[in-house]
Amino acid sequence: MIWLAIAVTAVGCYALKLGGLSVPERILRHPATDRIAALIPPALLGALVAVQVLADGRALVLDARVAGLAAAVALLVLRAPFLVVVGGAALVAALVRLL
C-alpha cells in the first residue's frame, strides 16, 4: 500500500511539473487560479504543523514536540538555516524528554 501511494504521489507530482511546462500560459493564468495557487501551500503547511505537533492518534496532547516547535520559531526568527531549525527542534525535544 505504501508503494502504491508512493507511485501515485510520484505520478501526480511529475504530471504537475510537466503540465506547467506544457500548457499554454493563458489557460492557467487567471486571478482565481493565482489566488488558489498562493493559498494552498500556507493552508496545508499550517495544518501539517498543527497535526504533526499536537496529534497523537486521535488525541490532542501537549508534549516535548511543542517545546521543539517553540525552539524552531526562535531559530526562524533568528534567521537560522533550515537544517539548524530542524536539528535544533529535535535537540530541544530530546532534551525535554530526558528531564
Added chain:
Amino acid sequence: MARKVVADSLGVGIATGLYGVSFGAVATASGLDVWQACALSVLVFTGASQFAFVGVVAAGGAPLAGSLTAVLLGSRNLFYGVTLAPRLRLRGWRRLVHAQVVIDESTAMSLGQGDEADARLAFRLTGWSVFVLWNLMTLAGALAGSAIGDPRTFGLDAAVGAAFLALLWPRLTAAPQRVVAVVGAAVATGLVPLTGAGVPIIAGGAVAVLLGLAPDIFNRDTRDRGKRRQVPGEESP
C-alpha cells in the same frame, strides 16, 4: 556573467541538497524503509510534498491520504512550470527530463537571471545539483534514521513539525497567507479527535483556502510573494 551563475546555482544546490539528510532520517524514523525513502526523493522530488507524505503516514493515516496531501502541495510546481516555460523553451525528451527538476529553488534561481541563456543555465545547474545531492543525502539520512530505533529519543518527531514550519515561514509574507495558515492549523487541530489521520490536514487546508477565496476581507495581493523573496537554501525543493 556565466561564472557567477554557475557559482550561485551550485551554492544553492549544495545548501538545499544537504538537508535531504533530514528527510531521509525522518522518513525511516516514521516507519518507511530505506528504499521507500529513496524512491520518494528520486521519483517525487519536491521536498514539502515528501515531508507531507511521510507526516501523514507516520500519523497512521491512509497512505493515499498522504498522496493527496503531497500532490496538492506539489501543485505550486505547475505554476512554476507555466512561468518558466517561455524562458526555458524545452522541447521533446528534454522537456520530459527537465520537468522533474521544476522545484522552488530552480525556479527562483532561473527567474533571478536577466538573460535567457543565464536563466536556462541557472535552472539546469540548480535543479540537477539539488537532485543529485538531495538523493545522496536522503540515502545517508535514511541509513542513519533506520539505525536509531525509537525516533522519539532523538526528537525526530519534533523535527517533522519544525520542517513544516521552516517551509511555511518564508511564505507568510502577506495577511492572506498568514490567515489561511492559522485557519488551516486550527481546523485541522479541531478535526483530529473526530476523523481518521490524514483527513484533518486535507480538510483543514481546504477550508482555509475556501475562506481565503470567498470574501474580499483580504482584498490584497495574494500572489505568492514568498517565491520572489526566497532566500537561497531556505526552502526545500
